Amino acid sequence: MFPIEKYYFAATIEDAIAALEADEKARVIAGGTDVLVRLHGGNPDYGCLVDINGLDELRQISMDGEGNIFIGTLATCSEIIEHPLVQEHLPMVVQSLETIGGPQVRNTATMGGNICNGAVSADSACAALVYEMDLLIRNSKRERIQSINGFHTGPGRTVLGRGDLFTAFCIRPQKYRNMGASYYKYAMRGAMDIATIGCGAGVRMADGAVTELKLAFTVAAPTPIRCPHAEEAVLGKPVNAETLQQVADALLEDVRPRDSWRAGKEFRLHIIKTLAQKVIGQAAENLGGTL
């Protein structure tokens, strides 16, 4: 049995928020693929749970009249991957979620949990950063919109405070339309593994030149990051070998990889430069351009 000390099954969103506000130690449990693993390992930080699995309104995936796409925080990776709206408009979300765990894990894990867990390796984080997703967060006083930029404040840490419930991702049409996107997860194994480095890119072009690049990495810094220097370096240029080399050079200003048992710093840096070129090239190709 899991060492759960206090458990609250929320009947409504308001109910969940009240329970999260009432106890400083309370944590949300969604799909459970991170929380239950930690409890299995005896981690005392997860003993007090607010279970939101009864809140079916958080499972919805939809698009409004203006083209904003909403992904509820409780939608599982598999539900998101298989949803026609996501397949049509957010191919990089599909691509990244497919790299998470194995089928059973994807059938229960949620993208909301993947982002809130705050892992530097979160597979959905690059997609969230490249599509510049907005996070809808509610507490007892108001609903606020928090950009994914700045949501992660450190390893395992986010801006979520006491009594905050993250309810849905919102992806704006101006953030996904006319953009080629691609993701690559570099890991030791083809499945059931944690990224050594993850890289996502979104590219917009006009007359053969890049008008916008969004480049994101996981495991390249203490949080998932965007790369402002590298993004700046390609503006107005065609996507060719020379430009991609300039991106790789500029990247050194953006990333801070570390040594760990999984990979050394130097090796990670090599992978970061290699992936940036590969993934930007692929994103441009997905937009219909050629190298």
Added chain:
Amino acid sequence: MQSRTISMQINGKSYQEEVDVRKSLMELLRELGLTSVKQGCGVGECGACTVLVDDIAVDSCLYLAVWADNKAIRTAEGECRGEQLSPVQQAYVEEGAVQCGFCTPGLIMASTAFLEKNQGKKPGREEIRRGHAGNLCRCTGYQTIISAVEKAAEK
């Protein structure tokens, strides 16, 4: 400790149970005598505890028993009809895809969900591998398991 009363179907049979909220679905099923559900790693890596919840494969070790409320659970015990093995089980036998057998019930359920999802298609070996990435087998080397799934897909 707290408990919740839940209603569920297990292999077509209705159950109503008062369940300790700390319990995993794997623990509950084993207590009810469904010992095909194995505890392997306990952290969602090996897939030995795989069961279907509303026809979706999940690791029952990482699934709170209380989440099974109003759901239909399938385990390997429920896949045969009397003496008649399911097409997936039969294919595992014919291809010799079973050695020690510990991973087999979980793999049978993973294959069953995979083939129901790919009904009418003929998945390739690579696709079958990806569809079974959540199940470990330390005996067979996987080749016979993949052959069994290929064979079951033809039935």
